[in-house]
Amino acid sequence: MSRREAWLSAVAVFGVALAIRIWAASFVVFPRPEDAAYYVSVAQSLVQGHGLFSQAIWSYQTPPLTFPRPAFEVWLPLPSFLMAIPMLVLGPTLIAAQAAAVLLGSLTAVLAWRLALDVAEQQAFPRGRALALTLGVGLASAAYLPLVLASVEPDSTAPFTAIVLGAFVLTGRIVRAPSNRRLVALGLLIGLAGLTRNEAVWLGLAWAVVALGIALREVPGHGRRRLTWARLVAVPGVVALAVYAPWAIRDWLTFGTPLPGQALANALSLQGTDIFAWSNPPTLSRYLGAGLGTLLDLRVTGFVHNLVEVLLLLGIPVSAVGLLALPWTVRAPTIRPLLLFSILVFAETTLIFPVATTWGTFLHAAGPAEVLLLLSAGLGLDRLIDRVRAARGWTRPVAWLGPAFTISAAAVLTLALLPSEGATAKASEARYSALPVALADAGVSLDSLPGPIITDTPIWFATTTGHAAIAFPHEDSTSVLDLADYFGSTLLVLDSQTAAAWAGPQGPPATCFTPLVLTHLGDDPDPLAGVTVYRIRCP
Secondary structure, eight states: OOHHHHHHHHHHHHHHHHHHHHHHHTTOOSOOSHHHHHHHHHHHHHHTTOOSEESEEOOSSSSOOOSSEESOSSSOSHHHHHHHHHHHHHOSSHHHHHHHHHHHHHHHHHHHHHHHHHHHHHTTOOHHHHHHHHHHHHHHHHHOHHHHHHHHSOSSHHHHHHHHHHHHHHHHHHHHSOOHHHHHHHHHHHHHHHTTOTTHHHHHHHHHHHHHHHHHHHOOSHHHHHHHHHHHHHHHHHHHHHHHHHHHHHHHHHHSOSSOTTHHHHHTOSSGGGGGOSSSOOOHHHHHHTOHHHHHHHHHHHHHIIIIIIIIGGGTTHHHHHHHHHHHHTTSTTHHHHHHHHHHHHHHHHHTOTTGGGGTHHHHHOHHHHHHHHHHHHHHHHHHHHHHHHHHTOOSOOTTHHHHHHHHHHHHHHHHHHHHHHHHHHHHHHHHHHHHHHHHHTTOOGGGOSSOEEESOHHHHHHHHOSOEEEOOSSOHHHHHHHHHHHTOOEEEEEHHHHHHHHTTTOSOTTTEEEEOOOOOSOSSOTTTTEEEEEEOOO
16 A cells, blocks of 8 residues: 555544534433533533542542542543543533544544554455455444444543553554564553553553564573563553652552552442442452452452443444454454453453443453454455455455444444434433432522432532532441531432432331422423432431
């Protein structure tokens, strides 16, 4: 492929990806899921001059439990920093936050195209076959539902995916021609990944394995090999630590630890709601006391969730083709580091965080693995079609058949499912827009309440109303009352299903929890039909 063709292909992939993401963003008018709302709200706080703070406490495992709440006790700040840049121009809005993710998502499609081109060049594909493979992977990435959703529901997924893929594109060049400048650039990317998601540690480990391969392959003598490997690892390692160190110091000063203090609690969870625990937080003794059978079952559940619900269902049928083709396509050297990283992240979330991963841990780190499946599908179909062509004696080029399948399949699924995601976002927006009005009509002014609201959606409640909110602990009424007493809370707002599961057939103690009737606003359907509200007042 000529340089001109490469540039035109890259621009075409970026343009298509950008157009699809702008179209998709028009459907998503509310930040979903809640972690997206968190990143957006912290970026808004930063742009408005309030600093890195949040009006929501969604977990009680990391002190100080105060308002305004210092942000990012577990999650990391780079996504909010990136959202803040367009907010300075467009204002502190969701659209501005989406702009950053949309650009990064479009860049992800170009990086997938570049990785496919590296594979084609390594395997000396003819010009037409190389063009078909690269455009097929790039345009499929542009339309692939998981990558599109990550670009319009702004959280850590889009920046993490772009940074990791950029690191692997650079890794391929370092393998061919190591240089200090490239090693420094790799360290910068690893450091930025570390400011985006905790799974960046596996990016560093994957590079250490690749560096070992370089040393063993190209350097004679055990002593020289060790020195070469140490240099290849140390240069990007020092740079990455330098990038991450200021944030580690900030966390140390703010939360008392330079590391994610809640990671251990998340690893010891036995059910998803343990993350919100107040009186009964996860402990090692309770975890081990659950028994070997339960602990194995949690990992089976995590494995099935990560494989089926995250990797396969959101990208079917392309994802299934990519997974089936992996044993053959992994022979391409460009794919191996990306495969190693994907396996490490999959194994960590399955084995160490089997409960947390069912609530999104792997989902938000799976972008590189999604691109791996697209690469594998494109390359696997290319090889299959080439073998059929040779066996049948076809004389005309048919390399376009594989890309036609992957692009159309990805586009059809996105076109079919995105409107329903948009409808869910609009319903959420309607609910949280109507809630303050209905509360005021019922005699509850949020501005006059002495403490934060207790709710099962604290981030959404805080970001939409501006009133402080804390997480419902999913524990008994005694625990909820203790939480309310600690924070001075007088109002409990729950999804009706959550309320029914918590209260049970007899309901909460009537002496302390008084149901509040919300006025029907006349909308059809009523946006507050699924909301239950209690006043918290004990004699």
